[in-house]
Amino acid sequence: METLIASAPDTQDTEASQARHQWDMKEYLPHHEGAPLVKADHDETLVSLAWASGEQTQLPLIWLRDHCACDLCRHPQTFERTFMLMDDAALTVHQMRVEQGNLVVVWQDGHTSRFDAGWLLQRRPSDAPPATPVPASQAWQQGHEPHVTAFADYMAGGQARLGWLEALCRDGFAILDAGPTAGGEIDQVAATIGPIRATNFGGRFEVFSKQAPNNAAYTPIALELHTDLPNWRQPPDIQMLYCLANEAEGGDSIFGDGMAVAEALRERDPQAFSLLAETPVDFRFADETTDLVVREPVIHLDANDKVIEVRFNNWIRDSLRLPLEQMQAWYSAYRQYWSILREPAFRLHLKLEAGQMVAFDNRRVMHGRKSFDPTTGRRHLQGCYVDYDMVESALRVTARQLAGANLTQS
Template sequence: MTTLTVHDDGKYLAIQTQGKSTRFHAIWLRDNAWDSETRATGNGQRLLALRDIPADTSIASAGIDGEVVTLTFAPEDKSVDYPLSWLMDNAYDTESNTGAGWTGAAVQTWDSGLMADVPVGDYAKVSADDRALASWLDNVARYGFGKLENGPTTDLSLMQVVDLFGYVRETNYGRHFEVRTEVNPTNLAFTGLGLQAHTDNPYRDPVPSLQVLYCLESSAAGGENMVVDGFRAAERLRAENQEWFDVLSQHCARFEYAGEEGVVLRSRRPMIELSPDGEMIGIRFNNRSLAAVTDVPFDKMDTYYAAYRRLGEIIDDPDMEVTFRLEPGECFVVDNTRVLHARKAYSGTGTRWLQGCYADKDGLLSKLAGLQATTLEAAE
């Protein structure tokens, strides 16, 4: 049974259900009304600014009929219906997450144990079946990366992958970039050396939040791709030494790229980025692009470098890595704000040709939410 009580002269509502009381302020409820005078019917955007709602708004009466809560607000004398489920889904009178570095329920951190269950989708299936696409995108969002198999091997096939969920983000590298490697090359520019795990473009603000790497040719031995969950690495650092976690999250590093004429890119962000309430929202780690660190006080610089070194050791730990080989027609999408990627070294003879591009995570999350909403509507 659900009951409603109004408190503090109508300043807030308490909903008692399943043995728990959840409170909502009157001004919050009025601002979040979904009637046609407050919200546009087509897109749900607000038609009113907060200044249009009386500052002394209060709840004059409250009632419930089944799953519908009806409130009347003073001084407007306006009645609004709310689905009980919507109110409970959007409740803010909850226990807050404590401590810096927490992650949301939709994020699952991982280590090398994920090797047995790498999130994989079939290109043909995700291209033709919205449910398969939603499942694959959900895994990319949850784990920070996902692999696609059985795709075409034609030039710029990676653009078709991006079309599944969003749009290419063009940079000074163009709409896409080529990754061509020859083993035992005549030109050292085409090296088969391995690369340390890193996030791309930390010198941009904002960074490209997704990267797509698509394999068109792979005849060389070795060269496996590797991914490391930066969030799990930060969690390990915090468990080992809270002071080290704090110094990397509370002080900015500086990153810089000036490798082309007319291009000077700079950013100033922490290696471990937290939201104001302590949620872990980003990792920037790229030793090649780290500029001089100047935003750490003198008496904390030794601690900062000890923390930076240890975070790198954790990232390099084989127990943290998931590796897989990309064959022609295969690709992977990686959350560049969270998951570090690398490449193992090559041996023997052969060539390797990949194409890469950047996109943004908001497009992927929007596509996923739309697919999930459509699936839910169909189920109802």
Template sequence: MTISAYQQDSDSMQIEWHGGETSVFSYFWLRDNARDPISFDRQSHQRELFTAMVPADIAPCEVKLRDDGRFICIKWPDLENFVDYASDFLLYYSSPTVVTDLTEPKLWDKSSITNNLISIEYEHALTQSGTSEFLKKIADYGFVLVKHCPCEKAAVARIAKNIGYIRKTIFGGLWEFEANETMADSAYTPKELRPHTDSTYSLDAPGLQILLCVDYNAVGGESVMVDGFRVAKQLLQDDPELYSLVSKIEVTGIYKGDGSNLQASRPILRHDIAGRIVQVTFNNYDRATTRLAEPQMTHLYSAIRYLDRLFNNPNYQWRHQLKPGEMLVFDNWRILHGRGGFEGKRKMAGAYINREDFLSALREHDLTETTVKTA
């Protein structure tokens, strides 16, 4: 849309769009977001302007339209040349605050999830269009089942590096293990692992987790995925007051051992500034011993009782026996994962990817959408 006219006020200007709509921009905002070579470095996409030193009452010396209103050009007192503002740029920022973010997740439970919705072939997942499909499935359903992978940890690395890079943790990066009773963490024993999210003790819990079945010659060990957002929605419906409470009570996760003592605290259900749920954090194994004041302690236990019973209810689960060459990639901020107890040999490989790198990949593949967020 192009600009048909403008009207200057003392501290702002009104833009009139072809079509008749109008938008107001403060002079300070316009100066702050000037993208001329002195104020903005196009190579690094960084603001060079020392915003704090711009006078609060800055105003243009001169304003003009160019190219049939495709640009509005402003001469600022501190710059020699006119600064061009593209009409599309201004249109994009014409209302408060535009952010690019995740698309609406497709919540699921046992009755609605099918293997077809979440499956993809390994070789396809590594192509350009396949990568988009792979990412879209995770954005929609929170996980993807990658089929016919090479049975070696290099396949995990290839999938990870196709999106971002492997996150480093106290455990290292890319890993491979067989069930082994001598390891410290419960993830290394063949007992049942009830659904949980990983690294609740980490300030930035891993965004994506990759789990590849390298070898399987056992009885049991079914993988379990639960849509944490779906269960949260159920709580909201059944007990809105408890939902609201548990969105505020911080729970501490802890990892202690091998010279580390990691701790992090956040609510089980975490929301962004616009009130949308962004993260489910739940790991009863790693929940630290803490004492909250009443009635918070009782509320927290009520929430754990409600949520963990649903997490363990097959009606909310996708269950699948991973075969060698099958890989799960899931959103650790949304999906709880678990597995049944087993006896025999089961060799897995895996890695984590940071949340920010997953979101970056979504942006690079045009899989985010523009939404208005309230400040």
């Protein structure tokens, strides 16, 4: 909720904001109601602004012209920028004034730009990262309890959907509960997020014991924890598994946070951690018609050394091609990672019930299962992948709908 509050009106501003009209800036997100501007000065390159609430800032004049929201500078239907920055006369101020508490700039080429004071306030330069409703990923702590939302509540949208999508981004894991089991419900859930990401196994997939399996998932054997398709340049982001029946003996689902395991390894053996993060190895899936290969490290770090991805799938690790003197050390690091992954503290066991769906970040959270006996009952899951971008998009849209509703109510 914190992130929503940032775009909602401050109570102290209510009186001031009544003194000014809000101007449309062609944004979907409701912008800050804020206080009126009381000062707008400029020199050759900078504008200096002051608000009645005491905030001040400076912005380059070219920034102002770049952000003009009129119909000539932003497409009236798509809101995309059509102004192109390249004409010097367009970037020189002819006149500047405060009008209705907002900013008006007339440029040397005769063009007029109008900026809402609250919109400007939200965009004043700062070292802080831009406000976002998408939570940063957080490694699971011991005894992690997954977020659970009822299927019907999620489908209804609003706060329940927002909370579920937030959990999926933060924990890389979230559960829907008490859904129908007619089959195809997973398509309804995917439709709230985005298109299904197809792979060499197709779009939506069915997980049950098959006569002629081309993948261990389609057999009843136990599956060690793994991420799917690390042999792709971009492995599928979010995996969803919807349980339609789980009456067979066994078949418990197991999950583990690859990020938490990586952090544990970093703490216990920094050298082994670095080796897995710095040594690319080959992953490969091949069948009669497919041959998909990438060379990537097991642990991926971002520029700040935060773990952002894990590729772990022992079936489709290709031959290890490393200089002889690196091989033993790599195997040792890999086995250490795996042995932490096998510690009960890092594992989440679930017996999925009919009508339950798990969604997890396949590039971070590993999944597996215990073996099951297909002669003792039906076990049928439907699965698909969706892109993380679309999960974030669904989250932002849900958040801004709620923010818009809050503004309307206040």
